[in-house]
Amino acid sequence: MTEPTTDSDLTVVYGAEELVVGPDDETGVVIREDAAFAALDGEVVAVGPADEVLSDYPVEDAATAIDATGKTVLPGFVDPHTHAVFAGDRSDEFVAKLRGTTYEEILADGGGILRTVDAVREASTEELAANLAAHLDVMLEHGTTTVEVKTGYGLDTETELRMLDAIETAGDGHPVDVIPTFMGAHAVPRGMDTEEYTEAVVSEQLPAVAEQGIAEFCDVFCERGVFTAEQSRRILEAGREYGLTPKIHADEFAAIGGTDVAADVGAASADHLLQTDDDGRETLVGADVTPVVLPGTAFGLGAEYADARSFLDAGHEVALATDFNPNCFARSMGFVATLGSVGMRMTPQEAIRGITSAAANALDRDDGTGTLRSGSRADAVVLDIPSARHLSYRFDTNPVSTVLKSGVVVHE
Ligand SMILES: N=CN[C@@H](CCC(=O)O)C(=O)O
Numbered sequence: 001m002t003e004p005t006t007d008s009d010l011t012v013v014y015g016a017e018e019l020v021v022g023p024d025d026e027t028g029v030v031i032r033e034d035a036a037f038a039a040l041d042g043e044v045v046a047v048g049p050a051d052e053v054l055s056d057y058p059v060e061d062a063a064t065a066i067d068a069t070g071k072t073v074l075p076g077f078v079d080p081h082t083h084a085v086f087a088g089d090r091s092d093e094f095v096a097k098l099r100g101t102t103y104e105e106i107l108a109d110g111g112g113i114l115r116t117v118d119a120v121r122e123a124s125t126e127e128l129a130a131n132l133a134a135h136l137d138v139m140l141e142h143g144t145t146t147v148e149v150k151t152g153y154g155l156d157t158e159t160e161l162r163m164l165d166a167i168e169t170a171g172d173g174h175p176v177d178v179i180p181t182f183m184g185a186h187a188v189p190r191g192m193d194t195e196e197y198t199e200a201v202v203s204e205q206l207p208a209v210a211e212q213g214i215a216e217f218c219d220v221f222c223e224r225g226v227f228t229a230e231q232s233r234r235i236l237e238a239g240r241e242y243g244l245t246p247k248i249h250a251d252e253f254a255a256i257g258g259t260d261v262a263a264d265v266g267a268a269s270a271d272h273l274l275q276t277d278d279d280g281r282e283t284l285v286g287a288d289v290t291p292v293v294l295p296g297t298a299f300g301l302g303a304e305y306a307d308a309r310s311f312l313d314a315g316h317e318v319a320l321a322t323d324f325n326p327n328c329f330a331r332s333m334g335f336v337a338t339l340g341s342v343g344m345r346m347t348p349q350e351a352i353r354g355i356t357s358a359a360a361n362a363l364d365r366d367d368g369t370g371t372l373r374s375g376s377r378a379d380a381v382v383l384d385i386p387s388a389r390h391l392s393y394r395f396d397t398n399p400v401s402t403v404l405k406s407g408v409v410v411h412e
């Protein structure tokens, strides 16, 4: 990076081998050979061949100028599904799963999510925020500039609110944009039955969450042995009444109607979709619900991957997310892009769209997040790879060399 030469708020990135702008067609708009963008006051004002961009926005006038020769520039990565605020260690369950115990058996035995609930209830809000901030640092180093974070390890009003406080605190002091989701309906706490707990989520937790005013989305684990489709619908509709946009965990282990619920409540996304069939896919597409697939979870569980190709072959986009949680210790969207390609046959361009603009759609962002178009916020990743397809192709080291948030270098 050259030294700042003026005190203007101009940022220029130039000389890139490839620069991906956004998904204006199936392959996305890619500018090749000596590509550049310029940003003024944090917003992209020009993008294209370097000679054109730099004639209007010369390097000498820039406060920040990045020579991306030999490199690739992508929109900042958007991770639309994580459970990144937690405490404790479940690596022993990883070993149990290697020996054949299933995820559902561990949860039914009071482990899994419920063990993390014990650890989170014991942790202070400050500890939870510090844990999350440390994970955000790693995500940023790997190119993520926007991330959604869910609650759901409290399962009582007080701890769910503390989780939201921790999410807000960690996000406030951090360059990564953090989008909070309330997920009180992540599991049923010990000592309660599902119906009783559904009632508690609707009549106790949701009003308190709305009053607190931090959460933007409401999510439910609609799954065999967890919340039924009807309970999920009830919770998401109640959340909507309080202004929370619905999201849903659907069809991870069994297809029990989560896609219908997603369509009926107007969910921003339906996530997992490992067991979704043609009808379920049509339902989501018809209702404009963004499908989010989580190949890290399938990889970690040794499960089959979601059928992303069926959406893509029918002309629909698919978002990718890490699903970072104690059962899926993945914070790198680059690795998720590789899993998308290797596990689900997504082309590198489809995977890049999946971790940028499609992921932004899963979070209902229509402000250019996940693109580098004129008018978008200048969130960008400069990668030490000679073309965009190397993001999926290489999976040995982190290729991120510089991350910009609103035109400012926040990691290099
Ligand atoms: N499946 C439900 N929730 C998370 C896992 C959370 C956990 O196991 O702690 C998921 O999306 O993968």
Ligand SMILES: [Zn+2]
Pocket: 081, 082, 083, 249, 323
């Ligand atoms: Zn999840």
